[in-house]
Amino acid sequence: MNRKQELQTINNKLDKLRRRLEKAKLEHNQAVMVNIKWELDQLTKQKAEISGQQARHNSSKAEKIKAMAFNRVLSKAEQADMGKLKKTVRGLVVVHPMTALGKEMKLSEVTGFAPKKF
Known part of the structure; x- marks a missing residue:
């Protein structure tokens, strides 16, 4: 899977988790909220890592082209x-x-x- 597809799937998962978190807040379910927040943190870190890789790839490609x-x-x-x-x-x-x-x-x-x- 390439970086762009990976970012898209992570964004989709984040969106679903945010909706689940809102539902858990309405139901006042603390155990589920803690789990979802942990998953959100993990996916956010993963998204930042992939975005960084993509930025490094683009900047190295830009340097080659500018040269x-x-x-x-x-x-x-x-x-x-x-x-x-x-x-x-x-x-x-x-x-x-x-x-x-x-x-x-x-x-x-x-x-x-x-x-x-x-």
Whole structure:
């Protein structure tokens, strides 16, 4: 299971546990509340660990991409015909600002990174 799926399953479990905790509070069931709080703590720690791994992975990938010799913003025409552009420019890496990598790199527009000028 990849990190993204793992985070999603943990978030789902956390959501279910929070609902169970609210129900236990309404019923004033202390034993169940203690168990649920313990599980919530464990899952929260696990979620933080996976998020940290994901952030480290993204930052190392961003460093490799930033180390490329050339980068520039791609025009709308280039974005429309990405296949042709990737065939003409060997080693091109395109980063969209709305992806996790794009947010990590703090991009505002679709940017291409390549070893040579294009």
